[in-house]
Amino acid sequence: MNPTLLSRRRFAAAAALATLAPAAFAQAWPTRPVRLIVAGPPGGSADLVARLVADPLARELGQPVVVDNRAGGAGAIAVGELMRAQRDGHTLLVGVNSLVSEIPHIVKLPFDVGQQLKPLAELARAGLVLVAHPSFPAKNLAELVAYAKGRPGEISYGSYSPGTMSHVLGLILNQSAGIQLQHVGYKGSTPALTDLMGNHIPLMFDGLATSLPLIRSGKIRALGISTPRRAPQLPDVPTFREAGYPQMEAIGWMGLWSSPDSAAPAQASVRQAALKVLADPGLRARMLETGFEAGQPRSSEDMTRELHADFDRVGKVLQSVGFKPE
CATH class of the missing domain: 3.40.190.10 (Periplasmic binding protein-like II)
Incomplete structure (x- = not known):
């Protein structure tokens, strides 16, 4: 066979496989239980929201969803645990938006929280x-x-x-x-x-x-x-x-976060599953009973822009009174 023709066929086959790979990954994921790291203690707000969504999320994903509380360090312990996990989408974090918009002004951390967390879905919100x-x-x-x-x-x-x-x-x-x-x-x-x-x-x-x-x-x-x-x-x-x-005016929201570099198909799949869970009237009613409203279906990009704006807003107010991080 002509070497040039053979090379072209190999390239076409590789391109086809590359196109199919994300779809195949999405169909296969998750292949084991999904861990929800909770940035807060048992009984806290993040824990409450995580446990409200864990079971219905498990039904959507077809795998158990395990809640893992990692309190302390103003959320740094939970974020650090996410950073150490494999980037295959099987480890996620539930925590409040202040992890990115407020905590960096309060505590000196060994890493940039905003660079380690990507919001996939807004689970709950409250004022x-x-x-x-x-x-x-x-x-x-x-x-x-x-x-x-x-x-x-x-x-x-x-x-x-x-x-x-x-x-x-x-x-x-x-x-x-x-x-x-x-x-x-x-x-x-x-x-x-x-x-x-x-x-x-x-x-x-x-x-x-x-x-x-x-x-x-x-x-x-x-x-x-x-x-x-x-x-x-x-x-x-x-x-x-x-x-x-x-x-x-200010809103606190509980997010479902991943590492930014975790598998993109997994991010898309878990976001889709979370949005479906949040659309359930029964879950929305339970959210209201606990003092929350179900989260809005905003994109990751919209949430990230808001986080940056809130970070700047909080920083300016704290600087005006000479507040220093611990």
């Missing part, structure tokens, strides 16, 4: 709610601002961690309203909420999922929420935008 002790005299944000203006530096607010959005929202309110709320940082929502209920601090910015049971029981009171529209769980609580502070 931050400004909550108060029931005895606090202000019943809404406008009354709080008026009350604080007459008491500069005398009123404190808690956050679940310094440098996070629960801290930053108070700084934005101070700058926007010309008041001087004093920040008190905690290590987690639980100790901050305990002090709030004990009236050791009068105010706190917290995630809706952790505050919602206490709001419903009357142990704390909601003054406003950071979502673009009112939360369906708290229809009577106005948004910060409604109160005249659109700059305080």
Whole structure:
């Protein structure tokens, strides 16, 4: 046979195989259980979302989905575990967007989190709610601002961690309203909420999922929420935008992440499966019961652009008050 013709046929065959390879990979994947590394402790928000989606995701993928909690290090331990895993799509991470947009401002890490994580799907979302002790005299944000203006530096607010959005929202309110709320940082929502209920601090910015049971029981009171529209769980609580502070709008979302260089067909398959799971009305109802809304079907590119914008936004506010990472 003519050598040139033989070479052309070999090239055509190789090209055909290359075209078929991703499809064959997608059909074969996953070939073993999928591990969901959770950037948080058992019972935390990330764990709650991971366990809500694990079983239906397993049904879609045809393999067990195993939840593996790796708390600590402001999420660095979980990200490090993902970095050490094989890049074949069988190891994923569930964690909040602050891993990329906030944590790098707070803790000096040995790697660039934004370069190690790629968002595949937004699983759940919720706003931050400004909550108060029931005895606090202000019943809404406008009354709080008026009350604080007459008491500069005398009123404190808690956050679940310094440098996070629960801290930053108070700084934005101070700058926007010309008041001087004093920040008190905690290590987690639980100790901050305990002090709030004990009236050791009068105010706190917290995630809706952790505050919602206490709001419903009357142990704390909601003054406003950071979502673009009112939360369906708290229809009577106005948004910060409604109160005249659109700059305080913020969304926390729980993402399903992979390593950017993991197998592309696996990324596409797991994203498709996750979006199908999130479209189920039963799952969406369970999300609402726990203080979340089901995530929106945004693309990886859209989520990445938002992460960069939020990173810059948080950084500018923290720099304005001289905040330094640990």
